[in-house]
Amino acid sequence: MTSTENVLPTGSSADVVGFQTADPHRPDVVVTARSTDDVVAAVRHAHAHDLPVAVHATGHGHTVGRVGGVVVATGAMRGVTVDPVTRTARVEAGARSEDVVAAAAEHGLAPLSGSFPGVGVVGYTLGGGLGLLGREFGWASDRLRAVEIVLADGSVVRVADGELFAALRGGRPSVGIVTAVEIGLVPVRTVVGGGLFLDAGDADAVLPVLHRIASGAPESLGVSLGVVPVPPLDVVPAPIRGRTVLHVRLVDTDGAVAWAADEALRAAAPVLLGGLRELPWTESGSIFAEPEVPHAYEGTNVLVGDLSVAALAGVVAAARAASVGCVVDVRRLGGALARPAGPDAVSFRDAGWIVRVLSSTDGCPASDVRAAHGSVLAPVADAALGRMVGFVYGASPVDPAELHEPAVADLLARVRAEYDPAGRFA
Ligand SMILES: Cc1cc2nc3c(=O)[nH]c(=O)nc-3n(C[C@H](O)[C@H](O)[C@H](O)COP(=O)(O)OP(=O)(O)OC[C@H]3O[C@@H](n4cnc5c(N)ncnc54)[C@H](O)[C@@H]3O)c2cc1C
Incomplete structure (x- = not known):
């Protein structure tokens, strides 16, 4: 036994299961880290025994489970220190x-x-x-x-x-x-923001208005469109229960633009639920109001340069027609997202939009989910620049070449060769 094993803070398999419940890690050793020293002990243990290492924080971005080796759970290291100066x-x-x-x-x-x-x-x-x-x-x-x-x-x-x-x-x-x-x-202390729920059956009236708002938006305005099949459960507010809805999310540090967008959307179709308000940033999670229940899911995305109203309508129609429940999220990019802030590894900065699709895989074959995701993204496939790594979930297949522009891929290859030549973290 090496000296590092004496101080290895081992944990349980429950420490490496999080928001994503599909295909959890099954390592030989779980290290539940509470400090940098614990992480060092875990990595030295892996080094000494020639084991691969993975890291688990919340499990939101979990893709496939690691079998064997060491998984380091960082969830207990939640310290934050702010320097206001x-x-x-x-x-x-x-x-x-x-x-x-x-x-x-x-x-x-x-x-x-x-x-x-x-x-x-x-x-x-x-x-x-x-x-x-x-x-x-x-x-x-x-x-x-x-x-x-x-x-x-x-x-x-x-x-x-x-x-x-x-x-x-x-x-x-x-x-x-x-x-x-x-x-x-x-x-930023406060913003004007919120989500408006409209019936997906009103897509023909809503989407051109939404597209115009998003295309001409000043940089202060964030715009996203969700397409959500809402389950027919009693806990869901009656106006949207059991319907497929368009969930328009707006956030504006200026305020006036969001209110104008709200007015234009309300003129296009009835708003079933929701609306804007001035809210502190501490309540910004209420804008998307995503469910907090851990579950099994797969998801993917494409970054596109431009997105026409017809392509947007095609995505929405395909999501509504899919045989598997598909949650879609279309976000307007551009503005400061397109401007580099020094040497980095962000790819496809010139993308104007990201189109995401996500489905629960609980009780649903992965092949059905992937076929549905293919049909939802088909209207934008020809315009795809690549995919964003943070929005690829579960075992959704992805070609690594789609995640990075060539110069970024070269940078990552050089860094891996220099800092992890044995591929311990690969
Ligand atoms: C409901 C939901 C909403 C989301 N909203 C957004 C959004 O608005 N914008 C956005 O950009 N993304 C969003 N994401 C995606 C999210 O940013 C990614 O899934 C991200 O990887 C999650 O990181 P995590 O630490 O929470 O998850 P984990 O699954 O624990 O980690 C994911 C990966 O991050 C890396 N990682 C984590 N910690 C470390 C570490 N200490 N050292 C080295 N690598 C590490 C590892 O590669 C790890 O496999 C969302 C995801 C979900 C599920």
């Missing part, structure tokens, strides 16, 4: 979006957080991080200031420049376990 936060590996949102709000600041408060900040940021305020402030990884990471040999480094740092800014290179990130915050 430099407008930065140091965020530990297991912290969730809601942790940073709450800590930053005490100083009138906000992180570039995404739609769901429970998502892990590190996994989100390493994959780019498409936040609700992205059109105004860029990708979350654009505000990554420094990364503390345990490398394959167990060494701990803090990087704030160079190729490794560039690869970590949106490329999720899997060359070590990040123990903390330092991120920039923005001075």
Whole structure:
């Protein structure tokens, strides 16, 4: 037995099951980390025994389960420290979006957080991080200031420049376990935002209006369209129960533009439920109002340069016609998302839109789900630039060449060759 095994804080398999319940990790060793030292012990153990290593934070981005080796659970490392003077936060590996949102709000600041408060900040940021305020402030990884990471040999480094740092800014290179990130915050306390639910049967009237709003939006306005088959359950509000709905999500740091959009949408078709309000950023999770119940799911996406009204309508129609329940999320990109903020690994910055599709796989064959996802994305397939790594879920097949532009793929290959030549984190 090596000395590292004496201090290895082993955990249980329950520590590496999270939001995604399909195909959980089945490692030889679970390490439940509470500190950087614990992560170092785990990586040294793997190094000494020539074992592969994976990391689990919340499980939101879980793809396929690791069989054997070491899985490090970081969920207990949720520390967040805010420096209001430099407008930065140091965020530990297991912290969730809601942790940073709450800590930053005490100083009138906000992180570039995404739609769901429970998502892990590190996994989100390493994959780019498409936040609700992205059109105004860029990708979350654009505000990554420094990364503390345990490398394959167990060494701990803090990087704030160079190729490794560039690869970590949106490329999720899997060359070590990040123990903390330092991120920039923005001075946002409140926004005008919310979600409007309309009947999908009114798509012909709603989609041209929504497309016009999104296409001409100033950078202060974030626009997303969900297509959601709402289950016929008593817990669901009666106006949308059992219907397929269009869920238009708006968020605006200015305010006036969102209210104008709200008026135009209400003139197009009846709003069944929901609406806008001025809300503190601590309640920004209410804009998408995604369900918090862990489940098994697969999902994929395409980034497209342009999206015509006809293609958008095709996506919505295909989702409604699919034999498997498909949740669609179409988000307008552009604005600051298109502008690089230094060397990084974000690909396809010129994408104007992202089209995502997601389905539960509980009791549903994966082949049916993949066929349905293929039909939903077919109307935009010809315009696809690539796919975003953070929005590929479960065992959904993806060609690695679709995730990165060639220059980014080269950068990631160089970084992997230098920092993880044995492929311990691959
Ligand atoms: C309901 C929901 C809403 C979402 N909304 C958004 C959104 O608005 N915008 C957006 O961009 N994304 C969003 N995502 C996607 C999310 O950003 C990714 O799934 C992200 O990978 C989740 O990270 P995690 O740590 O929570 O998940 P995990 O499944 O625990 O981790 C996912 C991966 O992140 C990497 N990772 C995590 N921690 C570390 C670490 N310490 N060191 C090295 N690598 C690490 C690993 O590759 C790991 O496999 C959403 C996902 C869900 C399920």
